[in-house]
Amino acid sequence: xxxxxxxxxxxxxxxxxxxxxxxxxxxxxxxxxxxxxxxxxxxxxxxxxxxxxxxxxxxxxxxxxxxxxxxxxxxxxxxxxxxxxxxxxxxxxxxxxxxxxxxxxxxxxxxxxxxxxxxxxxxxxxxxxxxxxxxxxxxxxxxxxxxxxxxxxxxxxxxxxxxxxxxxxxxxxxxxxxxxxxxxxxxxxxxxxxxxxxxxxxxxxxxxxxxxxxxxxxxxxxxxxxxxxxxxxxxxxxxxxxxxxxxxxxxxxxxxxxxxxxxxxxx
Amino acid sequence: xxxxxxxxxxxxxxxxxxxxxxxxxxxxxxxxxxxxxxxxxxxxxxxxxxxxxxxxxxxxxxxxxxxxxxxxxxxxxxxxxxxxxxxxxxxxxxxxxxxxxxxxxxxxxxxxxxxxxxxxxxxxxxxxxxxxxxxxxxxxxxxxxxxxxxxxxxxxxxxxxxxxxxxxxxxxxxxxxxxxxxxxxxxxxxxxxxxxxxxxxxxxxxxxxxxxxxxxxxxxxxxxxxxxxxxxxxxxxxxxxxxxxxxxxxxxxxxxxxxxxxxxxxxxxxxxxxxxxxxxxxxxxxxxxxxxxxxxxxxxxxxxxxxxxxxxxxxxxxxxxxxxxxxxxxxxxxxxxx
Amino acid sequence: xxxxxxxxxxxxxxxxxxxxxxxxxxxxxxxxxxxxxxxxxxxxxxxxxxxxxxxxxxxxxxxxxxxxxxxxxxxxxxxxxxxxxxxxxxxxxxxxxxxxxxxxxxxxxxxxxxxxxxxxxxxxxxxxxxxxxxxxxxxxxxxxxxxxxxx
Numbered sequence: 001x002x003x004x005x006x007x008x009x010x011x012x013x014x015x016x017x018x019x020x021x022x023x024x025x026x027x028x029x030x031x032x033x034x035x036x037x038x039x040x041x042x043x044x045x046x047x048x049x050x051x052x053x054x055x056x057x058x059x060x061x062x063x064x065x066x067x068x069x070x071x072x073x074x075x076x077x078x079x080x081x082x083x084x085x086x087x088x089x090x091x092x093x094x095x096x097x098x099x100x101x102x103x104x105x106x107x108x109x110x111x112x113x114x115x116x117x118x119x120x121x122x123x124x125x126x127x128x129x130x131x132x133x134x135x136x137x138x139x140x141x142x143x144x145x146x147x148x149x150x151x152x153x154x155x156x157x158x159x160x161x162x163x164x165x166x167x168x169x170x171x172x173x174x175x176x177x178x179x180x181x182x183x184x185x186x187x188x189x190x191x192x193x194x195x196x197x198x199x200x201x202x203x204x205x206x207x208x209x210x211x212x213x214x215x216x217x218x219x220x221x222x223x224x225x226x227x228x229x230x231x232x233x234x235x236x237x238x239x240x241x242x243x244x245x246x247x248x249x250x251x252x253x254x255x256x257x258x259x260x261x262x263x264x265x266x267x
Numbered sequence: 268x269x270x271x272x273x274x275x276x277x278x279x280x281x282x283x284x285x286x287x288x289x290x291x292x293x294x295x296x297x298x299x300x301x302x303x304x305x306x307x308x309x310x311x312x313x314x315x316x317x318x319x320x321x322x323x324x325x326x327x328x329x330x331x332x333x334x335x336x337x338x339x340x341x342x343x344x345x346x347x348x349x350x351x352x353x354x355x356x357x358x359x360x361x362x363x364x365x366x367x368x369x370x371x372x373x374x375x376x377x378x379x380x381x382x383x384x385x386x387x388x389x390x391x392x393x394x395x396x397x398x399x400x401x402x403x404x405x406x407x408x409x410x411x412x413x414x415x416x417x418x419x420x421x422x423x424x425x426x427x428x429x430x431x432x433x434x435x436x437x438x439x440x441x442x443x444x445x446x447x448x449x450x451x452x453x454x455x456x457x458x459x460x461x462x463x464x465x466x467x468x469x470x471x472x473x474x475x476x477x478x479x480x481x482x483x484x485x486x487x488x489x490x491x492x493x494x495x496x497x498x499x500x501x502x503x504x505x506x507x508x509x510x511x512x513x514x515x516x517x518x519x520x521x522x523x524x525x526x527x528x529x530x531x532x533x534x535x536x537x538x539x540x541x542x543x544x545x546x547x548x549x550x551x552x553x554x555x556x557x558x559x560x561x562x563x564x565x566x567x568x569x570x571x572x573x574x575x576x577x578x579x580x581x582x583x584x585x586x587x588x589x590x591x592x593x594x595x596x597x598x599x600x601x602x603x604x605x
Numbered sequence: 606x607x608x609x610x611x612x613x614x615x616x617x618x619x620x621x622x623x624x625x626x627x628x629x630x631x632x633x634x635x636x637x638x639x640x641x642x643x644x645x646x647x648x649x650x651x652x653x654x655x656x657x658x659x660x661x662x663x664x665x666x667x668x669x670x671x672x673x674x675x676x677x678x679x680x681x682x683x684x685x686x687x688x689x690x691x692x693x694x695x696x697x698x699x700x701x702x703x704x705x706x707x708x709x710x711x712x713x714x715x716x717x718x719x720x721x722x723x724x725x726x727x728x729x730x731x732x733x734x735x736x737x738x739x740x741x742x743x744x745x746x747x748x749x750x751x752x753x754x755x756x
Binding site: 026027028030031032033034035053057058061062063064156158159160161162164165166173174178180183186187188189190214217218220221222223 | 298300301321322332406407408495497498499501503504505508519521530532533535538539540552553554555585587589590591593596
């Protein structure tokens with residue numbers, strides 16, 4: 001992507017940023033995250049259909065932050081949404097991050113709040129067809145069938161927490177699973193332990209998950225784990241009217257309320 | 268050592284008969300485009316055409332969670348049960364391990380046999396028979412030959428099968444356990460002479476000899492190369508979990524006042540909290556220090572202490588890594604940088 | 606197991622200021638109601654973590670009642686509003702993962718609504734009796750190394 005390399009080179013030469021996070025060539029046709037700090041390395045950056053992972057996860061890492069804000073980051077629509085959501089959650093300021101985005105055939109940077117929110121709203125996350133299919137599939141199942149489905153999928157989970165590590169919105173320095181007084185989540189990956197873990201993760205991401213799919217990509221045993229957090233966000237969207245990743249200053253979905261929140265299920 | 272040949276169909280019959288003898292059969296199965304070692308009753312579901320499974324078979328000896336003791340407080344007394352004594356005796360056959368996996372299993376046994384010795388791993392190893400299948404294919408992630416293992420390595424296997432022409436396998440029966448199994452189904456096997464199996468094995472280049480790397484790593488602790496190398500690592504722990512040799516563990520207790528259990532669970536040095544002290548100090552504060560630890564442990568500390576590499580070159584960590592850390596490439600970088 | 610002879614175990618998470626007091630009123634009014642319920646008193650519904658509801662099921666409950674002050678009547682002003690949001694998401698997620706949401710009965714019962722409390726409990730027991738024992742959790746429990754026993 002020539003425009004991309006040009007932009008990155010300029011950002012680094014002008015010293016506007018000390019770091020550009022993007023995608024580069026990996027092993028055997030894979031794509032890997034790259035961290036460009038010298039302008040001559042800007043040619044390492046690529047951008048094509050293989051680039052699916054959400055790089056915003058690196059914006060939470062201490063070692064990356066220690067390189068110094070502002071950081072430029074090659075951003076898919078989901079990445080921009082993560083960035084907006086992270087700003088809404090006060091993890092960094094708007095001026096700390098410069099997303100490099102695609103707009104039609106062009107590659108540009110976003111350097112102010114209005115453009116950021118505009119881009120996020122104008123570029124909703126589009127699910128690949130197999131995801132749409134799977135969501136339909138589960139929606140058409142009865143409650144018992146859904147139980148069978150998730151028990152089967154989660155039976156392979158061995159609690160490696162790769163889903164958590166890959167998620168840009170799982171940035172807690174001490175996760176609920178790391179607490180043992182009390183032990184909220186059963187340690188072993190038996191049926192109860194995995195059920196509790198994924199239930200907690202989905203609840204903690206309700207109205208925060210930007211549906212990027214990084215968790216599913218990271219899972220070493222092939223569980224479509226993103227479907228759970230996506231469902232939590234869908235509920236927040238449809239029942240609570242809450243859309244994550246669109247506005248830079250909204251309060252958290254589950255930390256606020258509306259007096260008229262739906263309550264048809266309450267006696 | 269005795270040698271045989273066996274046809275693919277007879278091999279399936281052999282596996283059926285193993286099940287019929289009441290043994291537990293663990294073999295490669297496909298789930299969602301990935302291959303796993305799973306217990307099976309149906310030999311027709313066993314997968315043969317693949318390079319490597321996603322997760323290693325180490326959980327047969329070293330399960331993800333091992334209850335060590337359980338306690339129960341009744342009205343009269345406190346009862347504490349040693350789960351090692353209660354381990355059921357189930358004769359298990361692992362089919363389809365690769366030679367690298369078999370070598371790793373022996374090394375795991377060795378690690379856990381260090382004083383005072385681990386009764387769980389010991390018991391499980393006694394009940395396990397390993398039937399490995401040599402590698403006729405490899406991919407660019409494999410590097411077993413760089414760490415002293417080969418695609419036809421016999422160490423750790425009780426029986427080693429090498430796929431040959433005509434849908435047949437060359438069989439090397441290496442131990443008593445292997446022999447016992449074969450004797451029960453003698454009619455399925457054809458006696459053979461020792462064969463030259465090199466031509467059937469995959470070609471795995473060894474341009475990063477691990478001994479050389481070990482030497483260079485001795486002075487690499489403070490080298491800045493670890494920083495660059497580890498920036499993309501997200502500390503997810505997948506590499507340690509899929510590795511056939513990683514055996515770090517955490518002890519966790521679960522229970523109530525009335526009953527509970529003490530569990531030994533897998534842990535990974537890649538996790539941020541792995542070395543966190545209760546004071547809040549973390550001697551491996553950054554991911555680069557944790558990445559350095561992983562590489563040094565496998566290629567420097569273990570060779571120095573127990574004269575083995577902590578790696579069999581199976582490539583699983585690199586295949587599973589969501590950000591393509593690629594251990595083989597890291598070793599190449601170390602070779603060049605140092 | 607015949608559904609008629611099955612007596613569900615119900616755990617009720619209630620807030621101290623409204624529902625607990627309401628349940629007291631049910632008692633002092635001598636209103637008879639189903640005896641399957643074990644009540645756990647919380648200062649406020651806002652304190653009820655959904656993990657506690659999960660633990661109740663894991664330890665053998667077949668159904669759970671969660672009850673508190675009516676909106677705008679919370680002793681701590683807004684605890685019940687926060688709780689309500691949480692329940693909306695939790696309920697939906699449970700259903701998505703295959704647990705029948707009818708096993709959890711939510712209600713607002715004030716300190717003056719003794720009769721309503723009896724009603725809520727009776728409804729919950731009837732509903733859960735029809736649904737049968739919580740076999741999803743029974744199944745999941747089977748894979749644990751040991752059985753949790755009640756304290």
